[in-house]
Amino acid sequence: MLQASSDELEEFETDSESQTRPVIETRGLTKRFGTVTALDHIDLTIRAGEFVSVMGPSGSGKTTFLNLISCLDTPTEGSYLLDGIDVSTFTEKERAVMRRERIGLVFQQFHLIPYLNAQENVMLAQHYHSVVDAEGATRALERVGLADRAHHLPSQLSGGEQQRVCIARALINEPSLILADEPTGNLDAKNEHLVMELFSELHREGRVIVLITHNPELGRRTDRTIWFEHGRRVRRASEAA
Amino acid sequence: MFTRLLQQSFRRDWRRKLLAIFTIVLATTLMTALASLSIDVGDKMAREMKAYGSNIKVVPKSDSIPLTIGGVNYNPLSGRDYLNEADLPKIKDIFWRNNITGLTPFLTLPVTLGSAEDDHVPLIGTYFHKLMPVEGFDNFFTGVTVTHPFWQVTGTWPEEDSLDQVLVGETLAERQGLKPGATLTLTSAEGKSRNVTVSGIVEASEEEAGGIVAPLALAQDLAGLSGKVGSVSVSALTIPENSLSRKARSDPSSLDAQQYDTWYCSAYVSAIVHQIEEALPNASARPIWQVADSEGVVIGKIQLLMAVVALAAFASSAMAISSLLNTSVMERSREIGLMKALGASEAAILSLFLGEAVIIGIIGGLIGAALGAGLSQIIGLTVFGATITFPGVVVLVVVIASILIALAGSVLPSRTIAALAPVETLYGRR
Numbered sequence: 001m002l003q004a005s006s007d008e009l010e011e012f013e014t015d016s017e018s019q020t021r022p023v024i025e026t027r028g029l030t031k032r033f034g035t036v037t038a039l040d041h042i043d044l045t046i047r048a049g050e051f052v053s054v055m056g057p058s059g060s061g062k063t064t065f066l067n068l069i070s071c072l073d074t075p076t077e078g079s080y081l082l083d084g085i086d087v088s089t090f091t092e093k094e095r096a097v098m099r100r101e102r103i104g105l106v107f108q109q110f111h112l113i114p115y116l117n118a119q120e121n122v123m124l125a126q127h128y129h130s131v132v133d134a135e136g137a138t139r140a141l142e143r144v145g146l147a148d149r150a151h152h153l154p155s156q157l158s159g160g161e162q163q164r165v166c167i168a169r170a171l172i173n174e175p176s177l178i179l180a181d182e183p184t185g186n187l188d189a190k191n192e193h194l195v196m197e198l199f200s201e202l203h204r205e206g207r208v209i210v211l212i213t214h215n216p217e218l219g220r221r222t223d224r225t226i227w228f229e230h231g232r233r234v235r236r237a238s239e240a241a
Numbered sequence: 242m243f244t245r246l247l248q249q250s251f252r253r254d255w256r257r258k259l260l261a262i263f264t265i266v267l268a269t270t271l272m273t274a275l276a277s278l279s280i281d282v283g284d285k286m287a288r289e290m291k292a293y294g295s296n297i298k299v300v301p302k303s304d305s306i307p308l309t310i311g312g313v314n315y316n317p318l319s320g321r322d323y324l325n326e327a328d329l330p331k332i333k334d335i336f337w338r339n340n341i342t343g344l345t346p347f348l349t350l351p352v353t354l355g356s357a358e359d360d361h362v363p364l365i366g367t368y369f370h371k372l373m374p375v376e377g378f379d380n381f382f383t384g385v386t387v388t389h390p391f392w393q394v395t396g397t398w399p400e401e402d403s404l405d406q407v408l409v410g411e412t413l414a415e416r417q418g419l420k421p422g423a424t425l426t427l428t429s430a431e432g433k434s435r436n437v438t439v440s441g442i443v444e445a446s447e448e449e450a451g452g453i454v455a456p457l458a459l460a461q462d463l464a465g466l467s468g469k470v471g472s473v474s475v476s477a478l479t480i481p482e483n484s485l486s487r488k489a490r491s492d493p494s495s496l497d498a499q500q501y502d503t504w505y506c507s508a509y510v511s512a513i514v515h516q517i518e519e520a521l522p523n524a525s526a527r528p529i530w531q532v533a534d535s536e537g538v539v540i541g542k543i544q545l546l547m548a549v550v551a552l553a554a555f556a557s558s559a560m561a562i563s564s565l566l567n568t569s570v571m572e573r574s575r576e577i578g579l580m581k582a583l584g585a586s587e588a589a590i591l592s593l594f595l596g597e598a599v600i601i602g603i604i605g606g607l608i609g610a611a612l613g614a615g616l617s618q619i620i621g622l623t624v625f626g627a628t629i630t631f632p633g634v635v636v637l638v639v640v641i642a643s644i645l646i647a648l649a650g651s652v653l654p655s656r657t658i659a660a661l662a663p664v665e666t667l668y669g670r671r
Contacts, residue, residue: 072663072664072667073662073664092587092662096581096585097584099582099583099584100583111575115250115252116245120245124580124583127242128580128583128586128589169583
């Protein structure tokens with residue numbers, strides 16, 4: 001394992017990627033919680049059409065990184081350009097607009113509203129984006145293979161099904177960027193496969209997908225893997241291969 | 242979707258919502274009862290206070306200083322000014338005619354009983370329960386039974402307009418050993434005599450205790466003053482005095498046009514007095530301030546007390562709602578975090594909680610208004626022995642007040658949670 005300098009990583013990214021436009025660009029991105037530095041000067045570029053996994057041990061800063069690039073949190077230092085727009089200085093109101101217009105979020109804990117059925121959970125994202133459309137929500141559920149579960153409450157769905165509802169909700173507003181935090185962390189092998197197939201399909205359609213995972217097997221199914229350790233980006237020998 | 246979120250929130254958390262509605266119901270029941278009582282208590286209390294006597298006295302403008310010794314007016318009747326009995330209905334025809342509940346004329350003259358020349362006693366002529374013809378009021382009965390309800394008669398009241406029946410004051414009756422059915426010969430200073438029968442003994446004020454109370458017609462006959470009265474006691478429903486009416490009392494000409502209109506069109510005792518003087522140009526009307534003031538003070542204090550209790554009910558229920566919703570909001574922090582992660586604005590989150598507050602306020606307000614209307618009737622019947630007029634506007638005011646209570650209680654916790662960063666609530670860091 002090698003500690004990578006920004007220049008080295010930049011060179012690596014230039015080598016390994018086609019020259020599509022950058023979707024995510026971070027420069028010196030840092031997040032501190034009191035005296036603890038959770039993320040330390042991260043320089044990174046993710047380009048249009050990429051399927052990237054972010055890996056690293058617990059406490060390495062993966063989730064903090066995801067929170068920052070999903071506009072759920074603000075950096076202590078550094079800049080973050082999303083589709084060329086510097087969002088690091090945005091207010092919460094402006095970040096809320098970015099989230100609903102450009103980003104689809106998939107959570108390990110699914111975060112479905114327990115008293116809304118599958119279709120309504122999908123429609124909730126529409127509600128905050130534009131106008132609710134039950135047919136559109138049903139189509140999104142069809143896409144993840146859950147058309148027959150549209151009127152089931154989350155408590156009536158299996159973990160895999162709940163995660164697929166979560167993916168349908170992330171897709172409903174046609175975001176260009178999908179960010180997934182350990183999306184298969186609570187799933188069995190069969191459901192893990194189903195979910196990864198869905199992500200691969202979405203990637204083939206041209207969406208940028210950033211997947212946080214502990215699982216090297218899943219990492220291998222992505223275009224490239226970014227490694228974090230102790231809040232810093234590191235380069236592994238296998239990464240350059 | 243907004244409706245669905247609200248509906249589900251009520252369905253899922255119905256116990257807490259029910260408790261919030263119940264809190265509002267308690268407060269609004271009290272507020273409704275107090276508001277309707279407060280509006281009607283002025284009239285109710287004023288009517289109650291009328292039991293202590295009339296509150297305005299009307300005398301001829303040029304009446305000289307009364308020369309009264311031992312309750313007997315020794316002013317010579319000749320040369321004095323009088324009011325015309327025929328003008329009395331004009332008092333019931335002023336702007337505040339509906340507030341004039343009664344008016345009683347008096348004509349007092351010294352008389353002697355039997356042959357004893359030095360035995361001068363006052364004879365007070367008045368109405369007992371007389372039908373007065375007034376336009377717009379078909380059955381306006383007035384007299385001492387209306388304006389002086391504290392008068393008590395042992396025996397019977399004399400027939401109205403009779404010339405041979407009188408009441409004798411209790412002191413005089415005791416001194417002379419007079420009982421109902423006794424006969425007397427009354428002789429006036431003008432030398433006119435009448436034989437009368439005592440129909441009853443009257444317990445009234447000190448003035449009447451040592452004298453004779455007779456129908457006005459008898460007094461006019463003995464005094465030779467047909468169609469004349471010496472003074473008129475008026476009972477009027479008034480509102481408490483304030484700085485405007487006190488200013489008008491000292492000098493009505495000091496008011497500007499707008500102040501004058503406000504004062505004239507309000508039922509202040511000074512405004513009613515002014516209007517009586519306008520109706521009877523040769524009369525001077527004066528409030529009996531002891532009565533008028535005490536009415537105003539008592540009613541004012543009762544209304545203030547009600548306002549304080551209503552305000553306390555408002556504040557305590559707002560605090561209870563705040564506490565209830567605070568717990569509810571904190572429990573739903575992850576849900577709110579998710580909504581924010583999906584791009585919900587602070588306003589969208591606030592509108593959800595404030596929408597719940599408005600629904601709680603409307604339901605609680607309507608139930609509270611209905612219960613409060615019932616409670617005010619119970620209080621009205623228990624305290625005043627009469628139903629309370631329930632103005633429809635109270636329902637509107639109370640529902641608005643209950644929405645404000647719910648909003649006041651929920652605005653702080655809602656704002657706190659809506660202002661948190663989504664990452665803090667989504668991952669349960671708060």
